[in-house]
Amino acid sequence: MKITMIGAGYVGLVSGACFSDFGHVVTCVDKDPAKITALENGKMPIFEPGLEALVAKNVAAGRLSFTTELASAVAGADAIFIAVGTPSRRGDGHADLTYVYAATREIAASISGPVVIVTKSTVPVGTGDRVEDIIRELCPDIRIEVVSNPEFLREGAAIGDFKRPDRIVVGTEDEWAQGVMRDIYRPLFLNEAPVVFTSRRTSELIKYAANAFLATKITFINEIADLCEAVGANVQDVSRGIGLDNRIGSKFLHAGPGYGGSCFPKDTLALLKTAEDFNTPMRIVEAVTQVNDSRKRAMGRKIIQALGDDHRGKTVALLGLTFKPNTDDMRDAPSLAIIQSLKDAGIQIRAFDPEGMEIAGPLMEGVTFATDAYDAAQGADAVALVTEWDVFRALDLPRLAAGMNAPVMVDLRNIYSAQEAGRAGFTYTSVGRGTLPS
Structure with a gap:
């Protein structure tokens, strides 16, 4: 045809x-x-x-x-x-x-x-x-x-x-x-x-409903991750425990810095506006968009907290800029909000992304771009894993730590375990993997 x-x-x-x-x-x-x-x-x-x-x-x-x-x-x-x-x-x-x-x-x-x-x-x-x-x-x-x-x-x-x-x-x-x-x-x-x-109208709504539901799953598990940190539970085990229920499923239950990209942010907002036009409030989707926006800024605060009270003037190495791996898409990427939070706190930023730096450049004034993860971490006071590219899943952690001013790792994608990061000399922070409260 x-x-x-x-x-x-x-x-x-x-x-x-x-x-x-x-x-x-x-x-x-x-x-x-x-x-x-x-x-x-x-x-x-x-x-x-x-x-x-x-x-x-x-x-x-x-x-x-x-x-x-x-x-x-x-x-x-x-x-x-x-x-x-x-x-x-x-x-x-x-x-x-x-x-x-x-x-x-x-x-x-x-x-x-x-x-x-x-x-x-x-x-x-x-x-x-x-x-x-x-x-x-x-x-x-x-x-x-x-x-x-x-x-x-x-x-x-x-x-x-x-x-x-x-x-x-x-x-x-x-x-x-x-x-x-x-x-x-x-x-x-x-x-x-x-x-x-x-029908045509049903088809149009299916797309928005699907994206809103997936965005809800992401936001739900991110809020559960916060609770895990507070009570000393492990969000990855919680995700597995509920994801094995075939009524729920395991996809989109990975805690992290929030959703971004070309679809979920604009589609959830467009669905809310359609509901508003037809006087049919969608309180769950409203909450999802609000929590997701707050989530990105909270991840910036998590990194700042890991640096300690004297964070001004320190340097953070960001690994990953795109909203997800295997794309160069920077639309509504969590890294944008995270970087703004760090800059507002007087922190210097070095960054590396395998595919996204060309597009990210005009969006990130004042950010220094590196040639690889080790170059980004050179002389840094903390390294933050923001996007789970495969190239970041098997880093030589002792080498990474050796080049840093202070070996602090904030793993926003839970790529590593506290044990392996600790063996490499890192002070390690992750998402939703809490310790028992004292």
């Missing part, structure tokens, strides 16, 4: 590359000429394991191409996917649908025959209705169907998630549109991936 993907960002590029790997002919459209030129030269705008090779393979096979010209890209397409950004709108927190509606109008100005238009972007309930209204108003004589098909891709594992999904959600009750979507996803049907056909 011929597919047009509007937007060559994270969702659009990964989806387009995977669809082309299924054998479809895919054209990715983006308004940024520099991005398109880079993609044509094999340079990825994001870091995602396996993406560069997947793109190169399908470009060479003639199934994947890139352009800034939307009109030529949609000509003769069987399906047009809208995969543009929907950031939080400044001032009120609603999802900003400017790019979605702009793409819709450009599509309407370019199509000439029957086509299925698919919203892949994460959009509030009712967005598909508005997209359909715009296109039917501008193209009253062309058969179109607007379908919701939300993405459920984890950054750092997106290709695997796309090709081996937990489920495929398709929001349409039109038989023709369902048939087109079945043909597009046929390779996954053969693998017996669960397919959920729903």
Whole structure:
């Protein structure tokens, strides 16, 4: 089938590359000429394991191409996917649908025959209705169907998630549109991936509900971690103990500095705004967003406390800046709030991240960037593990400690144990692994 993907960002590029790997002919459209030129030269705008090779393979096979010209890209397409950004709108927190509606109008100005238009972007309930209204108003004589098909891709594992999904959600009750979507996803049907056909509005809400629930699990275990520290319990054992209950599950029960990234912060906020618009308060989700914001600042205070009362002028080495490993995404990363807390306390910061420093640089004025973990720790008064990159999971702890002014470790991801850190000479602090209160 011929597919047009509007937007060559994270969702659009990964989806387009995977669809082309299924054998479809895919054209990715983006308004940024520099991005398109880079993609044509094999340079990825994001870091995602396996993406560069997947793109190169399908470009060479003639199934994947890139352009800034939307009109030529949609000509003769069987399906047009809208995969543009929907950031939080400044001032009120609603999802900003400017790019979605702009793409819709450009599509309407370019199509000439029957086509299925698919919203892949994460959009509030009712967005598909508005997209359909715009296109039917501008193209009253062309058969179109607007379908919701939300993405459920984890950054750092997106290709695997796309090709081996937990489920495929398709929001349409039109038989023709369902048939087109079945043909597009046929390779996954053969693998017996669960397919959920729903109404369009239901599909739109599924995406927000899923992200809000996962954000709630993260925030819940972080509050349990605080209680563990207070009572002398171990949050990792608590997580295992409750995660083995198949009604709960073990995923997203890892205590840490709070959630960030491109989805959970903006999607929980957009869901709250939708609920507000419909006069349906969501107190649990409200609490989740508030606790998560506070959590990040609290982790900064944890590091400051580990330095002692005379913390001003001291240096902290931060290991990991991105919101999670295997991505260069800095959006709402906990490190941003942590760094601000440290700077406000008069602390100097050296940092290292395997992939995120180029993007982090403009966001972190006054931070010194290092070449590796040992360089970051050289002369530091404490080292803080913020993102659980694999490269930080097997550090030479004696070597790390030897280069420091004071061997203090604040492990915000519970990568190490107090015993192994202690053997290397560290004074060690972790998250949710408390000692018995005196």
